[in-house]
Amino acid sequence: MSDSNTVAAAKTSIEVDKIRKDFPVLSQKIKGKPLIYLDNAATTQKVKRVIDRVHQFDSEEYATVRRGAYRLSERATAAYEDVRKKVASFLGTPDPKEIVFTSGTTQSINLVAYSFGKRFVNPGDEIIISTIEHHANTVPWQVLCEERGAKLQVIPCNDDGELILEEYERLLNDKTRLVAVNHVSNALGTINPVKEIIRKAHDAGARVLIDGAQSTPHMKLDVRDLDCDFYAFSGHKMYAPSGVGGLYGKMELWDVLGPYVTGGDMIRQVTLEKTTYANPPARFEAGTPPISQVIGLGEAIDYLNEIGLDRIFEYEKSLLEHGTRLLQEIEGVRLIGTAKHKAAILSFVLDEAHPHDVGTMLDQDGIACRGGHHCAQPTMIRFGVPATTRASMSFYNKHEELDELAESVRKIIQFFK
Numbered sequence: 001m002s003d004s005n006t007v008a009a010a011k012t013s014i015e016v017d018k019i020r021k022d023f024p025v026l027s028q029k030i031k032g033k034p035l036i037y038l039d040n041a042a043t044t045q046k047v048k049r050v051i052d053r054v055h056q057f058d059s060e061e062y063a064t065v066r067r068g069a070y071r072l073s074e075r076a077t078a079a080y081e082d083v084r085k086k087v088a089s090f091l092g093t094p095d096p097k098e099i100v101f102t103s104g105t106t107q108s109i110n111l112v113a114y115s116f117g118k119r120f121v122n123p124g125d126e127i128i129i130s131t132i133e134h135h136a137n138t139v140p141w142q143v144l145c146e147e148r149g150a151k152l153q154v155i156p157c158n159d160d161g162e163l164i165l166e167e168y169e170r171l172l173n174d175k176t177r178l179v180a181v182n183h184v185s186n187a188l189g190t191i192n193p194v195k196e197i198i199r200k201a202h203d204a205g206a207r208v209l210i211d212g213a214q215s216t217p218h219m220k221l222d223v224r225d226l227d228c229d230f231y232a233f234s235g236h237k238m239y240a241p242s243g244v245g246g247l248y249g250k251m252e253l254w255d256v257l258g259p260y261v262t263g264g265d266m267i268r269q270v271t272l273e274k275t276t277y278a279n280p281p282a283r284f285e286a287g288t289p290p291i292s293q294v295i296g297l298g299e300a301i302d303y304l305n306e307i308g309l310d311r312i313f314e315y316e317k318s319l320l321e322h323g324t325r326l327l328q329e330i331e332g333v334r335l336i337g338t339a340k341h342k343a344a345i346l347s348f349v350l351d352e353a354h355p356h357d358v359g360t361m362l363d364q365d366g367i368a369c370r371g372g373h374h375c376a377q378p379t380m381i382r383f384g385v386p387a388t389t390r391a392s393m394s395f396y397n398k399h400e401e402l403d404e405l406a407e408s409v410r411k412i413i414q415f416f417k
């Protein structure tokens with residue numbers, strides 16, 4: 001197939017008009033104009049069948065899980081554990097016990113920083129992150145290093161926003177305990193070569209956590225093939241309800257780690273003198289979990305699987321290529337993040353206008369784009385900008401919406417001239 005044929009095939013690989021009907025929020029108007037939702041890296045919109053499933057569960061099936069001996073609770077527990085199986089197979093592990101439900105990526109990373117840190121990180125040890133991480137994958141490691149007398153090392157990136165792997169290799173040594181990097185950068189869109197990063201860390205005897213907040217909704221994953229030790233994700237970025245997410249971990253690690261949060265449901269036995277802990281994953285799920293949200297997550301996974309992650313990736317790539325071309329044609333627009341391997345995220349700055357003003361003016365045209373540092377201030381510092389405007393796409397976005405974005409950006413540049 002020729003290049004143009006390949007692009008055309010990718011463009012039509014998703015029946016976007018049909019798909020958009022699955023998302024009730026998308027049919028509304030903002031300021032009299034059709035809503036163009038381009039803040040999917042922050043959070044994604046909800047699928048009708050997820051909304052319906054949660055409603056049905058809450059209306060007819062809701063009960064606590066893992067505790068009640070009555071029928072309703074048994075059924076709710078079965079449904080809850082069924083979602084654990086779905087998440088496991090979605091991420092690529094045959095063992096559902098390797099999946100811990102959390103409130104999202106932030107909590108997942110904090111869990112590893114606390115539990116892994118307590119067990120394995122000692123004074124003089126080192127943790128490696130990168131310069132293009134979300135604060136959720138930066139601050140917990142800073143806190144851990146401060147508390148344990150360890151040192152935080154940082155992989156730099158080049159001007160395209162790609163990690164410099166030679167520098168990474170130089171940082172790895174026998175003191176490195178853990179490498180924590182994102183699969184996809186939320187501020188730049190860079191897809192990191194995580195398989196290589198993991199292999200190199202393992203060669204040096206270090207463990208690896210991958211922050212998958214921006215990858216899980218957009219590409220097919222296989223944690224067993226990647227061989228990562230931990231993989232964190234958020235439900236609300238993958239068309240599921242907010243308040244739920246998860247953490248994959250290798251069983252050999254879960255087995256030896258202590259709990260992060262303690263209380264009900266994570267125990268084997270409690271006396272006033274001593275508590276023994278439950279086996280994983282319950283050991284890491286203290287308290288009543290976000291039951292209905294977990295059920296919604298399962299439905300969102302079914303939906304994504306039915307569309308197919310490979311198709312989603314190809315279609316979103318065609319959006320990225322289209323949007324990149326359009327923005328590159330506009331004088332006065334500078335793209336921040338031009339990695340060769342990118343997810344469908346366009347971060348940019350205008351010579352004349354601050355990203356906050358750009359965001360406000362785009363809103364006048366019904367376009368929802370994020371303006372800010374995207375919880376990635378070290379990335380902004382690296383690129384010498386206080387903030388960017390970010391258009392982050394989903395398979396429910398249309399190529400025509402990017403035409404509208406480009407048109408609106410042109411108007412803003414004219415206005416500020």
Ligand SMILES: Cc1ncc(COP(=O)(O)O)c(C=O)c1O
Nearest residue numbers: 104105106134136182186213234
């Ligand atoms: C790369 C990355 N990591 C972590 C997070 C934090 O995710 P959450 O707020 O769902 O915990 C985000 C959210 O934007 C992100 O983009």
